[in-house]
Amino acid sequence: MGLCCSTKKQKKELTIEDFEILKVIGQGQSSKVYLVQNKEDEEYFAMKSIPKTFIKDQNQFERLQTERDALINLNSPFIVNLWHAFQTNEYLCFILDFVNGGExxxxxxxxxxxxxxxxxxxxxxxxxxxxxxxxxxxxxxxxxxxxxxxxxxxxxxxxxxxxxxxxxxxxxxxxxxxxxxxxxxxxxxxxxxxxxxxxxxxxxxxxxxxxxxxxxxxxxxxxxxxxxxxxxxxxxxxxxxxxxxxxxxxxxxxxxxxxxxxxxxxxxxxxxxxxxxxxxxKQEIIPEFIPQVKDSSDTSCIDSQFLNQPIFEFHILPDIVKMDQNMFGGFSFSKFK
Missing domain, CATH: 1.10.510.10 (Transferase(Phosphotransferase) domain 1)
Known part of the structure; x- marks a missing residue:
């Protein structure tokens, strides 16, 4: 994932509408990770999305809050940065650095x-x-x-x-x-x-x-x-x-x-x-191995099993989920508020 830290201050709390979803680049037990592009400044990021139904059914909100709070407070060049956190009616989403050199x-x-x-x-x-x-x-x-x-x-x-x-x-x-x-x-x-x-x-x-x-x-x-x-x-x-x-x-x-x-x-x-x-x-030691990536959107080092998956979730799910949305209050975050 090439470091994609925007230097432009975001004046508003971002939503899913501010990003174009380009490709699937990863998947966990309950989450999916997408390559996305900020429509305003064209920066590339990784977006991790977790279904609210999973969080509610598995009683995982405290664990997700821990992940959010950890990413907000950690400060190391060797840890991915969290830039934004927001929610749709169906998902909780993290906007993270897109690191494109592979796992x-x-x-x-x-x-x-x-x-x-x-x-x-x-x-x-x-x-x-x-x-x-x-x-x-x-x-x-x-x-x-x-x-x-x-x-x-x-x-x-x-x-x-x-x-x-x-x-x-x-x-x-x-x-x-x-x-x-x-x-x-x-x-x-x-x-x-x-x-x-x-x-x-x-x-x-x-x-x-x-x-x-x-x-x-x-x-x-x-x-x-x-x-x-x-x-x-x-x-x-x-x-x-x-x-x-x-x-x-x-x-x-x-x-x-x-x-x-x-x-x-x-x-x-x-x-x-x-x-x-x-x-x-200070990252002053030059690594022995440098991934061969062309630019910050290059996905050639990402596993093809992810890249070949269709993007559909955010387009075909119903807009309203019948659950108490108040349980996800306080989740949103922006580093550039």
Missing amino acids: MYTYLNSRSQFSENRIKLYAAEIILALKNIHELGLVYRDLKPENLLIDKNGHIRLTDFGISKFIATQKANSFCGSLEYIAPEVWQHDSYGIEVDFWCLGTVIYEMKYKMPPFYSTNLREMQNKILNGNPKFDENCSVELHDLIQKLLTKDPKQRLGTKSIREIMEHTFFSDLDWEKVE
């Missing part, structure tokens, strides 16, 4: 291997994103390659805060996340905190190296047993420093896991010893 997941499924230098920069940018998330009192809970976008300059952009949670001084206890990335304490139904994000980080770094999560199995019970009791497998092509970092992030006991005392424990690990963190934060 990390797509590149992990390609033939090329990630070098350790490439892994190092990606990991560092993810760590800085998590640092910002945790400083806000949030646990992210869904770190995985599908939620790691590559921007047009080759940098990481973290997206989808749909299952993030403000925990402040308390702990979380719900079982959620993508199964192959879920930490042992979550599988055991223990209460947990930000340490689960460091487990996910270790899993993602391992996957960047080996193209497969460390404990993956098509058999759910076997995968759960591996996560609770197994050890990740390494080969001679993994450096001592990377091996040690992954091992310490994938420590079963969350109290002993690297990062639990402070995220600086991870930043100061020997794997990152030659990295200038200030340059990383």
